[in-house]
Amino acid sequence: MKTTSAARRPSIHLIDSEADSLTNLADSVEERLPQVSELLIGEIARATIHTADRLPRDVVAMLSTVEFSDAASGTTRIVQLVYPREADISAGRISILTPIGAGLIGLREGQSIVWPDREGNERKLTIVKVTQNGLSPAPTT
Structure with a gap:
């Protein structure tokens, strides 16, 4: 798998909870989804952590609606970032446990990240707009 150096990735922000x-x-899916687990753990480790009331409004958090462009495909998509049980790609809800979901979390409007897809190919994703839809509940497992 080709990955981009974390040093070249943009700063990200997460809510503490x-x-x-x-x-x-991520720990619970390490054996089943090792690539996503590793990517997500790496992003969490390098994030600036905030309380929910201090997270900038233009940051992708769980349940946020995100408009992003994908330079590889030349498309712009609007999705909601959700926990796995709420995922439904046909309804525009993508799981945090997908490579794209793990790549979007914590980014701010205007930021871009070069991020691997499921096949390990790097894609440049750029956040166009973020809409907060309320704080996310903890996932049910």
């Missing part, structure tokens, strides 16, 4: 929930989630 979401960082804890996402760490537990």
Whole structure:
């Protein structure tokens, strides 16, 4: 798998309670989804952690609706970032346990990240707009 150096990745921000929930989630799928687990743990480790009331409004958090562009495909998509049980790609809800979901979390409007897809190919994702939809509940497992 080709990966980009974390040193070249943009700064990211997470809510403290979401960082804890996402760490537990990533740990729980380490054997089944090793790539996503590793990527998500790495992102959590380098994030600036905030309380929910201090997270900037333009940051992708759980349950946020995100408009992003994918330079590889030339498309712009609007999705909601959700926990696995709420995922439904046909309804525009993508799981945090997908490579794209793990890449979007914590980014701010205007930021770009070069991020691996399921096949290990790097894609440049750019956040166009973030809409907060309320704080996310902890996932049910």
